[in-house]
Every structure is written in C-alpha cells, then in structure tokens.
Amino acid sequence: MSDLSIDVVAKAAGVHRSTVSRAFSRPEAVKSETREHILRVAEGLGYTMSPLAQALRRKTSTFVPLIVPDITNPFFAELAKTMTQAADERGYQLLLCVTNGDPAKTDGYFTAMQAMYAPFGIVAPSTKVDTKALKRFDFGHKVVVIDRVEGDDTVPTVTVDSRRGIMLALDHLHGLGHTSIGYVSGIAGTHTAQDRMDAYLEMTAQSGGTPIVLDSGSDLDAGTRGAEHFLQMGNPPTAIIAANDMVAFAVISALGRSGVRVPDDVSVIGFDGLALGARFNPALTTIRQPIADMGHIAIELAEKQNADGSVDHIVLEPELLVRGSTSEPRK
Amino acid sequence: MSDLSIDVVAKAAGVHRSTVSRAFSRPEAVKSETREHILRVAEGLGYTMSPLAQALRRKTSTFVPLIVPDITNPFFAELAKTMTQAADERGYQLLLCVTNGDPAKTDGYFTAMQAMYAPFGIVAPSTKVDTKALKRFDFGHKVVVIDRVEGDDTVPTVTVDSRRGIMLALDHLHGLGHTSIGYVSGIAGTHTAQDRMDAYLEMTAQSGGTPIVLDSGSDLDAGTRGAEHFLQMGNPPTAIIAANDMVAFAVISALGRSGVRVPDDVSVIGFDGLALGARFNPALTTIRQPIADMGHIAIELAEKQNADGSVDHIVLEPELLVRGSTSEPRK
DNA sequence: AGTGTTATTGCAACCGATCTCAGCAACCGA
DNA sequence: TCGGTTGCTGAGATCGGTTGCAATAACACT
Structure with missing residues (x-):
C-alpha cells in the first residue's frame, strides 16, 4: 500500500x-499486449x-495556478469554481x-509556480496588471489575464464587454422610466472597472443626462x-448602477x-451576476458575466498560446438578469 | 534567469x-563564512x-491540501482564506x-496529495465523514477534520460548541421577548449541523416551548x-433560527x-458569522464561529499529531453577534 | 537466403535536490 | 608527539520517473 515506485511495478x-x-x-x-498486462498489474x-x-x-507539469486577490469575494470564488472544473x-x-492584493505575494506565487514547472497561469487581478512585472519571470510569458490590459x-x-453591460443596465433602467441614474464604483482597480465607469459617464452624457457618481473609490x-x-442629496437619483454585485449589496444594505x-x-442594479x-x-437585478465561459476560455487561450504561440483577446457578451x-420609479 | 540548479550555484x-x-x-x-558566501551567490x-x-x-513536502465541498459557499471561502494565511x-x-460533494473526487485528491508527500491534510466536509474511507490511504492517518466525528x-x-451557539441564539431571542421560535436546517449534512438541530430541539423543549422545524433538508x-x-402557517413563530448564514440569507430573501x-x-438569526x-x-444577527482560529488550530493540531502522535479534539466557543x-416581536 | 525496415524493449544518463559516509584539518589533553 | 574528538566539506547513491540510443526481434521484399 506504500512505496509503490515504478520499479516495483516493473518487477x-x-x-x-x-x-x-x-x-x-x-x-x-x-505493444498493446504488454501495455495491457502492465496496466493490469499496476491497477492491481x-x-x-x-x-x-x-x-x-519532464520539466513541465499539470499544475495551473489561478491567482486571485481575495477568495472571499464571491466573484473570484465562482471563478475559482468554474476554473477548477475547466x-x-x-x-x-x-x-x-x-494574494490579498499584495504584489509581493503575487511575485512569490510566480516564482513558486515556475519552480513547479506550471505550463501556464491565470491571473484575475485586483489592480491594473503590470505586464512588465509579469515578464520578469520567463513564466510570465505564459499567462492569461482576466481583465483588459493596456499597451x-x-x-x-x-x-x-463593459460598455455593452453598462448599456444593458442603462437601457433597462430607462425602459422602466428612470432618467436620473447614479453610479457607484468600487472594489477593483482594474481596467475593467475603469471601463465600466467610463462607459457610464459617456453614455449618460450622450443621452443628455447628467452623470451622478456617488462614489468612485x-x-x-x-x-x-x-x-x-x-x-445626503436633496434630489437623489431614482436608480443606482453599482460597479459590481458586492458593491450593490453594500449599497442596498446601507440604504436599508x-x-x-x-x-x-x-x-x-449590479454587475457580475453572482x-x-x-x-x-x-433579489438583485444585475448584468451577468458568463463566468463559467471565462474559465473555460482562459484555459483554452493558454493552451492555444502554448501550442502555436497565438495571443488572443476574447471579449464576451454580458447579459441582463x-x-x-x-x-419603475415612484412618482 | 533560468536553469538554476543547485549545481550552478555550487560551481x-x-x-x-x-x-x-x-x-x-x-x-x-x-561554517558561517561559507554559508553566507553561498547565500550571497545564490541571492545574486x-x-x-x-x-x-x-x-x-525528502519524501515530505510543505503542500497542505484543504478539502472543501464548495468554495462558492462563503463559509468555506473564509475558511480557505484564513487557512491560507495560517x-x-x-x-x-x-x-x-x-470536491463538489463528490466522494470520488475526495478520494482522488487524497491519492494525489499522498503522491505529493503532503505532511497532512485538512478536511471540511459537507457530509458525515467516513473515517474508514479516510484511512484507506496511509495519508488518511494524518488528517484534521473540521467537524465532529463519531465513533x-x-x-x-x-x-x-453547537449547543452553546444555539443557546446563545435562544437566549438572545428570549431576551427580546420571543417565545415562539422556528428553526430552519440546511446545507450541510455534517455532525455539526445535526448537533445544532438537536440542541435546538432539546433546548426549546426544556424551556417548555414547542419546537417548530420549518425545514430540515x-x-x-x-x-x-x-x-x-x-x-403557510396560521400562527407562525415570531423568530427564526437558521442553521447557518447562507440559509438565513435565503430565508430573508424569500420572506421579502x-x-x-x-x-x-x-x-x-443565522449561524456562522460571515x-x-x-x-x-x-445586516444579519448571527452566531459567530471563530473561523480564523479554526484555521490556525487545525494546522497546529496536524503538526502536533505529526510530532508526538497526539490526537486532540478542540471545541471552540461561539459568540453572539x-x-x-x-x-422585539411586534405585539 | 540475404538485406532493409519497422516495431519493441532494455540500458543508462539525467531532472534537482538530500543524506550517509568518509576524508581531512584543526584542536585537546597527556 | 600521538591518539581521539570535533567541525566542515566532498563523493556518490538515491528519490521516481523520462528519454535518446542501442539491441534485438519480426516481417517484407527480391
């Protein structure tokens, strides 16, 4: 039951x-005969x-690190779940x-994973990723990032697609009759978070409204x-878009x-679809991100890059939930 | 930057x-001189x-598996977080x-961890643990379980301490003036879950009340x-104890x-303290489990067992939050 | 039968450390 | 000055596999 090395089986x-x-x-x-015999013995x-x-x-393994800032955040938890499966x-x-958002820890994990001959890694960042830092590790050349990266x-x-998501939210709210819509940013300092806010700002301006950013932390x-x-507002908006579900929870709780x-x-309305x-x-109305798909695709992308060196940027469609x-706003 | 083996440093x-x-x-x-020189070279x-x-x-590693049924459940997520740190x-x-509750997967992880020479493992089960199954792996002799186990x-x-937790909840509710208190079980089929429900049943009977189990799934x-x-009840209780926070959330949401x-x-009132x-x-009133302590203690217990073979059963005190x-109940 | 291929399998070096054993120098007491 | 410790370092086997290369067997063809 122990000490089973390959030599034992061979013998x-x-x-x-x-x-x-x-x-x-x-x-x-x-030879298939031999193989089956060996497999049978090993099995036994x-x-x-x-x-x-x-x-x-082999200098390559099947360990795939998923680097997240906080597993306590349900978004990352769901990501972890689907990625485990994928x-x-x-x-x-x-x-x-x-990592708890600590860049030093991220570095540590990278060297560790490099040492473990991980074929690639997946990073779900909480801040804008520094691709230079990533590449200080030769390992860093084989990383898929769950966020937009710049430059x-x-x-x-x-x-x-952040713009599309915000558009969905705005359309839904407009359709209900809301005209004054606030926005609360929050939690992640990623490009994605930035994009959502930018989209909100831009699109409400376009539709003739005035953006009301309640918090941008x-x-x-x-x-x-x-x-x-x-x-504290004298004339508050009748609807609020939260940058993500966790923030939406906090808003509703505090309001309550x-x-x-x-x-x-x-x-x-939230954003994530937790x-x-x-x-x-x-129950929270929200913009659903196809988290399960993201997991599968991240791994496919990594494999593809390993195979033929291609670098893809996949943008998925969000969905109103x-x-x-x-x-409708109260009159 | 690559191919750094011990021999390179040695040379x-x-x-x-x-x-x-x-x-x-x-x-x-x-010799400290030599050592420092080597360390310096290595560093460089x-x-x-x-x-x-x-x-x-060495036939022993520093990999410690934490086996949980569902990382999406915030309780396990928080456990994972504190255990990572510990x-x-x-x-x-x-x-x-x-594991997603799949025993086959649990088995798979055990053999894998055994192969990785993990010194021990931590199991946070979703069902009553089968210690026999655990011990089919020699690895299984070095496992700490986050639950009570029987026999x-x-x-x-x-x-x-489940009884103490339920007592805290009951006392709090009684103190507020509630006399008719319902109970909703749920999610985990562990001994712990069982203990909570038993405690509820027993203690309300003791205080002369009638237990009202709203669901025991x-x-x-x-x-x-x-x-x-x-x-659907004609004369529903004025308070509900939920077996854990997730269940409490669902109850409140459905009620709402x-x-x-x-x-x-x-x-x-919930149970967990998420x-x-x-x-x-x-914001949820709840019985807080000292999750952070549990993480640290689990690891200490494992180390202790490894060191001197001692097997401890630590029971922590919950706390009303x-x-x-x-x-107070509405009159 | 002789020769060229191809399918199988064995041999042995190697991956990057650890660890026992042995060698050697410095040190101690008599 | 000599045997006995003690402290430090080098050699080389080993952990459990993988893999290029060589050897042999098996088969095809002329």
Missing part, C-alpha cells in the same frame, strides 16, 4: 521500468505515477493562490459611502439601514 | 552541491530551491481542493422552503419576496 510485470513508463505516458510506443497494486517525479524530469476536464490541477498585446486576455466600503452620499427601500424608493444575488433581499431590485 | 560559489544544500536546509552544519543569481526535487528526495505563516503552501477518536478535530433550497412553510419584513415582521452578513439587508435582523 511485478517482468519488464524494464522504461517500458512501464511508456505504458502510461506513451501508450502507442508499447494500486499504483499511480508520482506527479513530482514526472514534473521534475482545469480538470483538461487534465490540469488548479492551484488556487490568494501590451502579447498577453492573452478574456473579458466581458475602489475598496470594500465604496458601497457604504455611495449610500451615504445618496442619503436608513429606511430607504429597494426597489420601492430607489432601484439598484449566484448569491438571487438570495439577496431583494432582471430580478427584484429594479422597478 | 559559482566554488563548493560542492551538498554544501549548498546544507547552507539552505541545515545552516548550522556549515536569483536562485530558489526546487520544491519538487526537495519533496521527491499555512504560510508556518511555511506551508495550501492547496485548495474542491473514532483517532482523528483530530476542531469544531465550535440539507440542500441549498432549505431556506426557501422554510420560508414557504412559514408563510412575499412582503414579510425582517426584523419588523419576524426576527431571523463577513458578508454585515452587508446583507438587513447582534446586527440588524433581530428585534
């Missing part, structure tokens, strides 16, 4: 250890190959690395501050503490 | 590779030891393994069903959809 099967090795990793190079012994030894010799559908093992086309990315308290700001009801007094939103009070936190 | 420092090895892993065995080259090679040779404070690397004292555990929809049950207000119409609860609407979802 038991009456062949050389290299043959056993081939039987597992290059089946076509072994309960033998599995050591990924460590394999990686060491990864082992393809025979990889996802290694979750949590560097050499790293594959997957994102959703990028920490966890943006939602709370946005709500406070809202409460002051007796402001959603959607009765003000409509709130499963959790369906269990919020009220109407639940309970938006309604 | 550069003019010593044998075994000396370099010692300089890193057994500093006291090398940007050298780090290969954890793979180390693990292979782990690398002690020089371990936490490997997050998500097997040989595996270390860390839990919180153990899936994600228990909360919703519990709320439905509540709505039917126009029932928390805490105005009914008080709801950070997310503070951002719920209303009063936020906005409970108030």
Whole structure:
C-alpha cells in the first residue's frame, strides 16, 4: 500500500521500468499486449505515477495556478469554481493562490509556480496588471489575464464587454422610466472597472443626462459611502448602477439601514451576476458575466498560446438578469 | 534567469552541491563564512530551491491540501482564506481542493496529495465523514477534520460548541421577548449541523416551548422552503433560527419576496458569522464561529499529531453577534 | 537466403535536490 | 608527539520517473 515506485511495478510485470513508463505516458510506443498486462498489474497494486517525479524530469507539469486577490469575494470564488472544473476536464490541477492584493505575494506565487514547472497561469487581478512585472519571470510569458490590459498585446486576455453591460443596465433602467441614474464604483482597480465607469459617464452624457457618481473609490466600503452620499442629496437619483454585485449589496444594505427601500424608493442594479444575488433581499437585478465561459476560455487561450504561440483577446457578451431590485420609479 | 540548479550555484560559489544544500536546509552544519558566501551567490543569481526535487528526495513536502465541498459557499471561502494565511505563516503552501460533494473526487485528491508527500491534510466536509474511507490511504492517518466525528477518536478535530451557539441564539431571542421560535436546517449534512438541530430541539423543549422545524433538508433550497412553510402557517413563530448564514440569507430573501419584513415582521438569526452578513439587508444577527482560529488550530493540531502522535479534539466557543435582523416581536 | 525496415524493449544518463559516509584539518589533553 | 574528538566539506547513491540510443526481434521484399 506504500512505496509503490515504478520499479516495483516493473518487477511485478517482468519488464524494464522504461517500458512501464511508456505504458502510461506513451501508450502507442508499447505493444498493446504488454501495455495491457502492465496496466493490469499496476491497477492491481494500486499504483499511480508520482506527479513530482514526472514534473521534475519532464520539466513541465499539470499544475495551473489561478491567482486571485481575495477568495472571499464571491466573484473570484465562482471563478475559482468554474476554473477548477475547466482545469480538470483538461487534465490540469488548479492551484488556487490568494494574494490579498499584495504584489509581493503575487511575485512569490510566480516564482513558486515556475519552480513547479506550471505550463501556464491565470491571473484575475485586483489592480491594473503590470505586464512588465509579469515578464520578469520567463513564466510570465505564459499567462492569461482576466481583465483588459493596456499597451501590451502579447498577453492573452478574456473579458466581458463593459460598455455593452453598462448599456444593458442603462437601457433597462430607462425602459422602466428612470432618467436620473447614479453610479457607484468600487472594489477593483482594474481596467475593467475603469471601463465600466467610463462607459457610464459617456453614455449618460450622450443621452443628455447628467452623470451622478456617488462614489468612485475602489475598496470594500465604496458601497457604504455611495449610500451615504445618496442619503445626503436633496434630489437623489431614482436608480443606482453599482460597479459590481458586492458593491450593490453594500449599497442596498446601507440604504436599508436608513429606511430607504429597494426597489420601492430607489432601484439598484449590479454587475457580475453572482449566484448569491438571487438570495439577496431583494433579489438583485444585475448584468451577468458568463463566468463559467471565462474559465473555460482562459484555459483554452493558454493552451492555444502554448501550442502555436497565438495571443488572443476574447471579449464576451454580458447579459441582463432582471430580478427584484429594479422597478419603475415612484412618482 | 533560468536553469538554476543547485549545481550552478555550487560551481559559482566554488563548493560542492551538498554544501549548498546544507547552507539552505541545515545552516548550522556549515561554517558561517561559507554559508553566507553561498547565500550571497545564490541571492545574486536569483536562485530558489526546487520544491519538487526537495519533496521527491525528502519524501515530505510543505503542500497542505484543504478539502472543501464548495468554495462558492462563503463559509468555506473564509475558511480557505484564513487557512491560507495560517499555512504560510508556518511555511506551508495550501492547496485548495474542491470536491463538489463528490466522494470520488475526495478520494482522488487524497491519492494525489499522498503522491505529493503532503505532511497532512485538512478536511471540511459537507457530509458525515467516513473515517474508514479516510484511512484507506496511509495519508488518511494524518488528517484534521473540521467537524465532529463519531465513533473514532483517532482523528483530530476542531469544531465550535453547537449547543452553546444555539443557546446563545435562544437566549438572545428570549431576551427580546420571543417565545415562539422556528428553526430552519440546511446545507450541510455534517455532525455539526445535526448537533445544532438537536440542541435546538432539546433546548426549546426544556424551556417548555414547542419546537417548530420549518425545514430540515440539507440542500441549498432549505431556506426557501422554510420560508414557504412559514408563510403557510396560521400562527407562525415570531423568530427564526437558521442553521447557518447562507440559509438565513435565503430565508430573508424569500420572506421579502412575499412582503414579510425582517426584523419588523419576524426576527431571523443565522449561524456562522460571515463577513458578508454585515452587508446583507438587513445586516444579519448571527452566531459567530471563530473561523480564523479554526484555521490556525487545525494546522497546529496536524503538526502536533505529526510530532508526538497526539490526537486532540478542540471545541471552540461561539459568540453572539447582534446586527440588524433581530428585534422585539411586534405585539 | 540475404538485406532493409519497422516495431519493441532494455540500458543508462539525467531532472534537482538530500543524506550517509568518509576524508581531512584543526584542536585537546597527556 | 600521538591518539581521539570535533567541525566542515566532498563523493556518490538515491528519490521516481523520462528519454535518446542501442539491441534485438519480426516481417517484407527480391
């Protein structure tokens, strides 16, 4: 039950250890008869190959690091979940690395992963990624980023169309009859977050409205501050777009503490489409990002880059998810 | 910048590779002069030891698997977060393994971790753990379980005192004037979940009340069903204890959809103390589990067992966290 | 039968460390 | 001055596989 090395199996099967090795990793190079015999013996012994030894010799492994700033944030949690699945559908093992937003830790993970011969990595950043830093590691040449990156086309990315998402939100709110719509930024200092805000600013201006940015911070308290700001206004907007679901939760919670009801007094729409939103009070209307797709695509992109060196930038379509936190403005 | 093996450093420092090895892993065995020189050279080259090679040779590594059923569940996410920290404070690397409740996957992770020479593992189960299954792996002898386990004292555990937690909740509610208190179970089929429910049953009976179990399922929809049950009652309880925070969220959300207000119409108290609860609407009153402590203690227990073979069962004290979802019953 | 291919398998070096053993120099006491 | 420690370093086997190369077997063809 222990100490099962390849030599043990080899002996038991009456062949050389290299043959056993081939039987597992290059089946076509072994006579099918022999192979089956070996496999049977191995099976009987309960033998599995050591990924460590394999990686060491092959100088490549199946460990795929997913680097996220905070696993406690449901967005990253959902990403981690779908990526785990996507990864082992393809025979990889996802290694979750949590940085807490500390760049030093990110660096640490990169060197570690390089040492583990990870074939590539996925980064879901909380701030604008510094591609130069990424490339200080030769490993950094094989990274897929879940965000838009600026000024560097050499790293594959997957994102959703922020403008389109904001447009969906705005259209939904306009359709309900809202004309005064506020915005609360927050949490992530990524390009994506920036894009959402820019889109909001631009599009409300275009439609003749006045942008009302309730808070533009990028920490966890943006939602709370946005709500406070809202409460202090003499003539507050009738609807609020939150940069992401977590912020929307915070906004609604803070508003509720002051007796402001959603959607009765003000409509709130989020951005992310977290499963959790369906269990919020009220259930959150939001712009859904296809998180599951993002996971699969990120891995495909990485594999593609490894294979033929191509660098793609995939932009996914978001989708409006109407639940309970938006309604017609009260007259 | 690449191909940095121990031999390269050895050559550069003019010593044998075994000396370099010692300089890193057994500093006291090398003349301090030599050691410092080696370290300096290594530093200059940007050298780090290969954890793979180390693990292979030493037959022990610093990889610590944390096996959870669902990382999307904030409880496990918070656990993962604190354990990550606890782990690398002690020089371990936490490997997050998500099973989705599939025992086969759990098995897979165990063999994998055994192959990686993990010194021990932590299991946060979603169902009663089968210690027999655990021990089919020699690795299984070095596992700490985050739950109470029955009929097997040989595996270390860390839990919180469920009875005490329920008592805290009941006392709080009684103090506010509630006499009719319902209960919604849910999500986890663990001993812990069982204990909470048993405690509720027992203690309300003791205080002369009638237990009202709104739902006793153990899936994600228990909360919703519990709320439905509540709505159909002619004379519903004035307060509800939820087996955990996620269930409480679902209860409040479902209640809200039917126009029932928390805490105005009914008080709801959760169990877990998730950070997310503070951002719920209303902010959730709950029984806080010391999740951070659990993480640290789990690792300590594992190390202790590794060191002297001792098997401890730590029971932590929960704590009442009063936020906005409970108030006096309406008359 | 003789020769050229091709399919299989064994051999042995190698991946990047660790660790036991042995060698050697400096040091101690008598 | 000599045997006995002690401190430090080098040699080389080893962990569990992989892989290029050589050897042999098997088969095809003329």
